[in-house]
Amino acid sequence: MNTLPTVAFMRRLLRRQLLLALRSPVDVANPLIFFGMVIVLFPIGLGPDPVILARFAPGILWIVALLSSLLTSDALFRSDFDDGSLEQLLLSPQPLYLSVLSYVLAHWLITGLLLALMAPLFAIMLGLAVQAIAPLVASLALGTAVLSLVGCIGASLTVSLRRGGMLIALLVLPLYVPVLIFGSAAVQAAVDGFSVLPYLAILAAMLSLGIALAPFAIAAGLRIGIDA
Amino acid sequence: MYFDSWQAALVMDGHGGFVWAAYAITTLGVVWMLVYPAWSRRRALRQLAVAVRREQARADSAQGVR
Amino acid sequence: MWSFFHKLGSPPWLYSIAGTILRWLLPITLVVLVAGAVWGLLYTPPDFRQGNSYRIMYIHVPTAVVALAGYYVMAIAGAISLIWRMKMADVAMRAAAPIGAMLTFLALVTGAIWGKPTWGTWWEWDARITSMLVLFFLYLGVMVLYDAYDNKEAAGRACAVLSLVGTVNIPIIYKSVDWWYSLHQPASIKFTGESTIDSSMLYPLLLMIVAFYALYTCCLLMNMRTELLRREARTGWVRRLIVEEGKG
Numbered sequence: 001m002n003t004l005p006t007v008a009f010m011r012r013l014l015r016r017q018l019l020l021a022l023r024s025p026v027d028v029a030n031p032l033i034f035f036g037m038v039i040v041l042f043p044i045g046l047g048p049d050p051v052i053l054a055r056f057a058p059g060i061l062w063i064v065a066l067l068s069s070l071l072t073s074d075a076l077f078r079s080d081f082d083d084g085s086l087e088q089l090l091l092s093p094q095p096l097y098l099s100v101l102s103y104v105l106a107h108w109l110i111t112g113l114l115l116a117l118m119a120p121l122f123a124i125m126l127g128l129a130v131q132a133i134a135p136l137v138a139s140l141a142l143g144t145a146v147l148s149l150v151g152c153i154g155a156s157l158t159v160s161l162r163r164g165g166m167l168i169a170l171l172v173l174p175l176y177v178p179v180l181i182f183g184s185a186a187v188q189a190a191v192d193g194f195s196v197l198p199y200l201a202i203l204a205a206m207l208s209l210g211i212a213l214a215p216f217a218i219a220a221g222l223r224i225g226i227d228a
Numbered sequence: 229m230y231f232d233s234w235q236a237a238l239v240m241d242g243h244g245g246f247v248w249a250a251y252a253i254t255t256l257g258v259v260w261m262l263v264y265p266a267w268s269r270r271r272a273l274r275q276l277a278v279a280v281r282r283e284q285a286r287a288d289s290a291q292g293v294r
Numbered sequence: 295m296w297s298f299f300h301k302l303g304s305p306p307w308l309y310s311i312a313g314t315i316l317r318w319l320l321p322i323t324l325v326v327l328v329a330g331a332v333w334g335l336l337y338t339p340p341d342f343r344q345g346n347s348y349r350i351m352y353i354h355v356p357t358a359v360v361a362l363a364g365y366y367v368m369a370i371a372g373a374i375s376l377i378w379r380m381k382m383a384d385v386a387m388r389a390a391a392p393i394g395a396m397l398t399f400l401a402l403v404t405g406a407i408w409g410k411p412t413w414g415t416w417w418e419w420d421a422r423i424t425s426m427l428v429l430f431f432l433y434l435g436v437m438v439l440y441d442a443y444d445n446k447e448a449a450g451r452a453c454a455v456l457s458l459v460g461t462v463n464i465p466i467i468y469k470s471v472d473w474w475y476s477l478h479q480p481a482s483i484k485f486t487g488e489s490t491i492d493s494s495m496l497y498p499l500l501l502m503i504v505a506f507y508a509l510y511t512c513c514l515l516m517n518m519r520t521e522l523l524r525r526e527a528r529t530g531w532v533r534r535l536i537v538e539e540g541k542g
Contacts, residue, residue, distance in 0.1 A: 153459055157452045161442050170438055171456060174431040175463050178470035185477065206466070213462060220376070220455045228448035229336050237336055240346035243411050250350045250407040251331065254357070257400045258327070258509065261393060262320075265516035272523045277536045279527075 009094050010102045017106030027075075031068035031111050032118055038064045039122045054127035058187035061123060061136060062143075065115050066176055069144050072111045073151030074168050076103060077159045077222065086159075087226050096219040101211070104152050104218070112144025132190035139196070142203040143183040149210040149218075150175045156221030160228045179206060303382055305522050306531035312515040319515075323508040330502040338495055347411040350404050352499055356506035358401035358426060362464075364394035364510060365429065368436070369461040372454030382518075384450040385525070387457065388440065389517030393510060395433035402426055421475035425468050432460045446525075 004012070021028050042060050046052055053060075080086040089099055119140055120133045128136065154172035161167065186199030231237040238244050301307045334352030341348035368390040375383035405423055406416045417423070436453050443449030526532050 153455075157439065157456060158442070160448070163442065167438060167442055170431070171435045174428045174435065174467070175459065177428055178463070178466045181470045181474045185474070209462075214459075217455055217459050221452065224448050224451045224455070228443060228445045228452075230339060231336060240349075241340075243345055243347040243349075246347055246407050246411050247335070247349045250353060250404040251335065253403055253407075254353045254400050257396055261396055261509070261513045262516070265513065265520050269516065269520040269523060272520055272527075273536060273539060276523065276527055276532060277539070280533060280536050 003093050006094055006098055010098050013099055014102040014106055017103060018109065021106070021110045028110055028114070031072045032114060034071065035064055035068045035115055035118065036122060038067065039126065042126070050127045054129070057123060057126040057128040058132070058136070058184045058191065060126060061119055061128070062140070062180055062184040062187070065119065065140055065144060066147060066180060068115060069111055069147040070151055070169060070172060070176075073107065073148065073155045073172070074158070074165050076107055076152060076155045077225075078155075081159045081225065086222065090222060090226055096222070097215045100152070100156075100215045100218045100222070104148050104215070107152065108145045108148040112148055113141060115144060116140035128187070129191045131193070132187050135190035135196040135200075136187045138200055139183045139186040139203060142200060142207055143179045146179045146203065146206050146210050147176060149207075149214040150179075153214055153217045153221060156218045156225060158225075159222065160225040179203070182206070303380060305382070305526050305529075306535075308382055309519055309522050309531075309535075312519050316512060316515055316519075319508060320512050323505060323512050326501065326505040327509060330498055330505050333498040334502060338498055339492075341495075344412055347408060348495075350408040352502045354401060354404040354408055355499060356503045357397045357404065358422075359503055360506045360510050361394055361397035361401055361426070362429065363507075364390055364397060365432065365457070365464065366461065367510075367514075368394060369457040372457045376451060376454040376458070381525075384454070385518050385521045386514065387454060388450065388521055389514050391433060391436045391440070391453070393513045393517065395430065395437060397506075397510070398426060398430040398433055402430060419475070421472045424475070425471045428467055428471070429464070432464075436460075 003009075039060065042056070043053055046056065077086060080089070090096065092099075116137050119136055123133050123136055151168070151172055153175075154168040157171065158168050182199050182202050186196045186203070189199060190196050229237070231240075238248070240247055331352065334349055338349070340346045368387050371383045371387040371390060374380050375387060402423070405426070409418050409423075410416050436457055439456055440446075440449045440453045443452060523532060
């Protein structure tokens, strides 16, 4: 049996995930629409006062981005689990650590990165200071990668369970706390005119730790899910 | 005892309500932590005893038929 | 040495040794617990700044300390069951979760009650309280995940993975919440820098911490015995046990 080189295998897996996502554009758009709609709820709930909205904008943008990332991570392994291709992946000779990483990468590209690119639009609508917009995009791009890693752990642990949605939120949300703290603090620092680099450095450190450790947990979770 | 009277210990210069409420809630929690496993172990034993007796009876009656 | 580990893996041995330990430990624990509570409540001087409300510390601090340590107990048990497939570790992990959740809950409630006379609010988004709340949710997550699986063997392994992930995260969560609070700390409230405690207050506190660790051990052993009975219901030693109990 001839096996593909690992890098080529990873690339194919990534392309497959992206292709599957592109074939149903509505699924790709869903988290973005959700992001926009929840942002709209805040001026309605808090009142349209631009001063208040601008004050809360860093937190609002980050929390809503976090929620949309959470909502999409639930479905990440589901269809592959249902049609058996996940089991094939576990049986394949490729290192599971790396195959799992390409799933995470696909999830980040489809939700996290798109959210980060969409965020300036809503940031302007909420009246976020102009100098904070670039840090917002940077912190979201870094932070959502960590969220994708952690969310995939939750998704892998609940993949064999019928009632996943609410459960994954319970498992994963406490683990999101550090990312939220430093992500929103980065934007706030930019608003106040401080350097954002330390915050981005801490987010990058979390990302490195996540890349090093999370795939092991995801792989273990998937094995448990297939066995169950 | 630090306090002059039981009355003083109960009031604690106005903080008594908070202190005694905290201790009461903790006591309830601790009692629950100790009673619940004991109770559930009893229940498990009882259920198992019933199951064993039923099996015994079935085995006995099977013997009787033969 | 190895025979000890083999024995540790044997359910009937564990069941009976846990029973023997409990027969001694449980009464001692209760006595120490009551003694420590009475000492803290009635025989210590009041704090010069907080008055009598500080007496809540004698239950608040031990519950918080043991609740945090309990998470590590659970995670270590989970790691052992995951790596060496040791069933007894799985039983211990399952037994640890509800106790830890209860202790965290008690720490939160007593903290809130303590906060009212000291800070004037029931809930302050203080760093330590917030991290305790996150810890509470981590415990609940493990319990809910265990419950969601029908296959209890898979449930144990999934919870082990989750609690290990939580262990890696707890220091990060604590540090980041701490930092977050120092960023937002209002100027009027400040608690840092008063860590000195008089020995007349320290000894009852230490006694209570020891008592709560003992209580934790007792509850863990009791929960483990119940769990063992449930899992081993079909085996010979449980049958013999029931027959003996029926006679006695």
